[in-house]
Amino acid sequence: MYPLIRNRRLRASESIRRLVRETTLAPDDFLVPLFVTEGKGIKEEIPSMPNYFRLSLDHLEKEVKELWKMGLCSVLLFVKVDDKLKDNKGTEALNPNGLMQRAIKTVKNACPQMLVMTDVALDPFSSYGHDGIVAEGQILNDETAEVLAEMSVSHAKAGADFVAPSDMMDGRILTIRETLEDEGFINTGIMAYSAKYASALYGPFRDALDSAPVDIANVPKDKKTYQMDYANRYEAIKETQMDIDEGADIVMVKPGLCYLDIVREIKNEVEVPIAVYQVSGEYAMVKAAAEKGWLDHDAVMLEQLTAIKRAGADIIASYFAKDFIRTLG
Ligand SMILES: NCc1[nH]cc(CCC(=O)O)c1CC(=O)O
Numbered sequence: 207m208y209p210l211i212r213n214r215r216l217r218a219s220e221s222i223r224r225l226v227r228e229t230t231l232a233p234d235d236f237l238v239p240l241f242v243t244e245g246k247g248i249k250e251e252i253p254s255m256p257n258y259f260r261l262s263l264d265h266l267e268k269e270v271k272e273l274w275k276m277g278l279c280s281v282l283l284f285v286k287v288d289d290k291l292k293d294n295k296g297t298e299a300l301n302p303n304g305l306m307q308r309a310i311k312t313v314k315n316a317c318p319q320m321l322v323m324t325d326v327a328l329d330p331f332s333s334y335g336h337d338g339i340v341a342e343g344q345i346l347n348d349e350t351a352e353v354l355a356e357m358s359v360s361h362a363k364a365g366a367d368f369v370a371p372s373d374m375m376d377g378r379i380l381t382i383r384e385t386l387e388d389e390g391f392i393n394t395g396i397m398a399y400s401a402k403y404a405s406a407l408y409g410p411f412r413d414a415l416d417s418a419p420v421d422i423a424n425v426p427k428d429k430k431t432y433q434m435d436y437a438n439r440y441e442a443i444k445e446t447q448m449d450i451d452e453g454a455d456i457v458m459v460k461p462g463l464c465y466l467d468i469v470r471e472i473k474n475e476v477e478v479p480i481a482v483y484q485v486s487g488e489y490a491m492v493k494a495a496a497e498k499g500w501l502d503h504d505a506v507m508l509e510q511l512t513a514i515k516r517a518g519a520d521i522i523a524s525y526f527a528k529d530f531i532r533t534l535g
Pocket residue numbers: 325327328329337372373407408409410411412429484485486487
């Protein structure tokens with residue numbers, strides 16, 4: 207073959223590299239996670255997530271207008287709830303005038319076309335910091351799924367376009383889908399966290415929402431009885447297939463970088479859009495190394511985001527969305 211074929215011809219200049227590039231990123235790829243907090247005039251930086259903030263509703267309004275102007279058209283909402291409002295059953299999650307419900311309305315009023323996805327899980331509302339109801343050292347599956355379905359209806363009523371269950375209870379997609387249908391929300395979509403691994407990379411997120419599992423007797427210290435074991439691969443395909451059969455419109459793999467083999471396998475198996483969540487710990491690692499001057503922030507960010515898309519992500523949930531837009535100049 208050589209010298210007739212020289213692979214380097216296709217790398218010789220930026221123009222030829224652009225012409226033959228297989229994977230490119232665009233604003234349309236991004237889903238922007240936002241953290242909402244109670245109060246007014248509040249924009250507090252999350253210590254373990256440099257340049258990422260908890261926003262009160264007035265700042266949320268400004269933020270979504272800015273995102274829209276930048277070409278970002280979808281947000282994923284999370285709320286930080288006061289400790290006083292937490293209990294074991296996520297009662298506050300169903301409050302029609304709760305922070306999430308008001309946040310949905312705020313975004314839709316500020317920017318009607320902005321696609322609003324909402325986090326559906328008990329952890330921000332749980333006095334134990336778990337994604338489900340705790341009883342005798344266990345996380346109850348079916349009872350939790352019922353609450354998640356009610357929560358989904360509450361978000362749909364407030365105007366959410368998609369609900370995003372992030373809890374990993376078995377069968378909850380079916381319970382949520384059926385409940386939404388029964389209540390007439392036939393057009394509310396479901397983005398299922400299908401292959402969500404029990405990962406140490408969620409640390410900064412749990413700081414952001416003050417939602418880590420609490421250290422008291424008879425409460426599991428981690429989420430390993432519901433989130434997946436990171437040593438496993440086949441299970442991810444089974445989980446994803448089940449969620450699709452139960453009615454998921456979009457499926458998700460989470461975290462990102464350490465799980466791109468899973469993303470590719472699922473991409474080869476299923477015919478629905480795949481979202482990948484580049485999680486808080488992945489964001490924090492890049493920010494910290496860049497702050498120290500050990501890595502080039504933008505170069506590493508673009509390499510990682512491109513790798514996520516190359517692996518098969520149709521949607522990237524990432525705290526880097528605005529940083530990415532900045533690199534477009
Ligand atoms: N339902 C919990 C939830 N939803 C999204 C994240 C993590 C996101 C991130 O780390 O950026 C978590 C944390 C967890 O499972 O403990």
